[in-house]
Amino acid sequence: MRASPECELNLTPGSLIMLVDAESRLPRKDPIVTALFDVSGKVALVTGGSRGIGRMIAKGLVDAGAKVYITSRTGCEEAAAELSRAGECLPLPADLSSEEGVGSVARALRSAEPALHVLVHSAGAHHVAPLEEHAPEAWDEVWSVNVKSFFRLVQELQPELRAAARPGDPARVIAMGSADGARVPQMDVYAYGASKAGLHHLVAHLARRLARRGITVNAISPGAFPTDMLRPAIDEWGEETVMQQVPMRRFGEPSDIEAAVLYLASRGGSYVTGAVIPVDGGLTLV
Numbered sequence: 001m002r003a004s005p006e007c008e009l010n011l012t013p014g015s016l017i018m019l020v021d022a023e024s025r026l027p028r029k030d031p032i033v034t035a036l037f038d039v040s041g042k043v044a045l046v047t048g049g050s051r052g053i054g055r056m057i058a059k060g061l062v063d064a065g066a067k068v069y070i071t072s073r074t075g076c077e078e079a080a081a082e083l084s085r086a087g088e089c090l091p092l093p094a095d096l097s098s099e100e101g102v103g104s105v106a107r108a109l110r111s112a113e114p115a116l117h118v119l120v121h122s123a124g125a126h127h128v129a130p131l132e133e134h135a136p137e138a139w140d141e142v143w144s145v146n147v148k149s150f151f152r153l154v155q156e157l158q159p160e161l162r163a164a165a166r167p168g169d170p171a172r173v174i175a176m177g178s179a180d181g182a183r184v185p186q187m188d189v190y191a192y193g194a195s196k197a198g199l200h201h202l203v204a205h206l207a208r209r210l211a212r213r214g215i216t217v218n219a220i221s222p223g224a225f226p227t228d229m230l231r232p233a234i235d236e237w238g239e240e241t242v243m244q245q246v247p248m249r250r251f252g253e254p255s256d257i258e259a260a261v262l263y264l265a266s267r268g269g270s271y272v273t274g275a276v277i278p279v280d281g282g283l284t285l286v
């Protein structure tokens with residue numbers, strides 16, 4: 001990043017593209033940074049955008065000027081209303097474990113927008129149970145939400161993604177993978193860990209297939225973010241012990257995930273496809 005010596009980065013959430021002049025303290029837009037990470041005017045769909053990491057992503061995109069649709073089974077309208085205070089956020093409530101839910105999201109998006117610039121799949125299901133008790137139904141739920149619905153949304157929304165693609169500015173698909181898909185998980189999350197490893201593989205497969213169609217496909221692999229999904233680990237081991245497993249000794253913060261998504265969704269990330277980017281404080285290395 002090229003900042004002149006008299007400037008410093010002001011890294012408040014949602015203001016990645018702002019530079020502050022150290023003498024006057026007046027914020028100003030740096031044309032280089034703005035051009036690289038600008039997503040204003042883009043249309044984005046964030047599954048699982050009602051809470052947790054998906055909400056962090058939706059907020060980051062709304063704050064940066066994108067028009068954002070979010071999905072979830074519950075709390076979708078409330079979350080969209082709150083996020084709309086800073087910009088434009090619209091709810092598409094649906095159960096993505098069902099074909100009907102996937103279809104309803106695709107139909108609603110298609111009828112509202114001719115083009116989709118950014119598709120983020122953050123909806124995720126998790127199941128923790130000892131080997132002997134890991135239920136077959138859990139496999140169905142976890143794989144449907146984490147892998148199948150991602151594939152089906154890309155399949156269904158491919159025309160809208162292709163319609164958004166421009167030379168040098170492809171449409172972007174971003175999936176939330178997991179450190180648990182890149183290493184043997186610490187917890188008894190057999191279906192979940194396998195689903196995330198499968199998702200990473202699917203991202204590479206789709207990236208190769210869609211590269212010539214103007215669509216990049218990448219995954220972000222989060223480590224430990226203190227959301228509802230991390231609750232079983234915190235309940236079992238305690239917050240301090242979970243944090244101690246992370247080489248950087250802290251949980252992920254909203255700005256960590258927002259910045260990675262803004263990079264992949266903007267001109268700065270336009271030549272990146274098929275990547276799994278760890279945003280995990282080094283957790284995958286343990």
Ligand SMILES: NC(=O)c1ccc[n+]([C@@H]2O[C@H](COP(=O)([O-])OP(=O)(O)OC[C@H]3O[C@@H](n4cnc5c(N)ncnc54)[C@H](OP(=O)(O)O)[C@@H]3O)[C@@H](O)[C@H]2O)c1
Nearest residue numbers: 048052053072073074095096123124176178224225227229
């Ligand atoms: N938190 C972490 O430390 C961590 C680490 C690695 C990877 N990840 C990944 O990051 C993503 C987000 O995780 P998170 O921590 O934000 O989880 P979370 O707080 O549990 O949120 C999950 C989101 O997915 C939605 N969702 C779950 N099942 C759904 C279904 N059947 N249909 C539609 N939406 C559904 C939830 O809304 P409803 O329940 O209302 O439907 C919610 O919006 C997941 O893919 C997860 O695997 C998280």
